[in-house]
Amino acid sequence: MPEVRFDRPEIDSFTRPYWDAAAEGRLLVRRCRDCGVAHHYPREFCPGCWSEAVDWEEASGKATLYTWSVVHRNDLPPFGNRVPYIAAVATLAEGPRMMTEVVDCTESDLRIGAELRVAFRTMADGGTCTIPVFRLAGTGVE
Numbered sequence: 001m002p003e004v005r006f007d008r009p010e011i012d013s014f015t016r017p018y019w020d021a022a023a024e025g026r027l028l029v030r031r032c033r034d035c036g037v038a039h040h041y042p043r044e045f046c047p048g049c050w051s052e053a054v055d056w057e058e059a060s061g062k063a064t065l066y067t068w069s070v071v072h073r074n075d076l077p078p079f080g081n082r083v084p085y086i087a088a089v090a091t092l093a094e095g096p097r098m099m100t101e102v103v104d105c106t107e108s109d110l111r112i113g114a115e116l117r118v119a120f121r122t123m124a125d126g127g128t129c130t131i132p133v134f135r136l137a138g139t140g141v142e
């Protein structure tokens with residue numbers, strides 16, 4: 001029996017554009033045409049004004065670090081093989097906050113408000129999937 005994994009999104013027809021864009025190295029958010037506010041995670045209607053006039057928009061990939069926690073134990077496979085890692089909330093330049101992971105650094109490198117840039121992790125084991133993560137600005141390809 002294959003191991004159950006908890007690191008893969010359940011992709012449906014609505015979220016497919018988001019994951020396809022990630023595979024191309026682009027981060028998408030949703031923006032409301034009525035009130036102008038962007039949101040994330042993606043929803044089919046605006047969480048601010050309930051309008052259904054919401055479109056995909058490519059985000060700048062710029063963000064600041066809102067908060068983080070170093071995860072030392074996670075029993076959900078395959079996260080146990082990745083500890084310790086930095087689970088974080090990033091404030092996107094477009095406004096929404098996003099649950100994510102900060103990679104390629106240690107906790108001592110982090111400060112609230114630190115500039116982040118989106119990066120992408122492609123997982124090829126168990127089916128190819130690309131997810132957005134973040135790294136500190138100035139520490140990678142930008």
Ligand SMILES: [Zn+2]
Nearest residue numbers: 032035046049
């Ligand atoms: Zn709206």
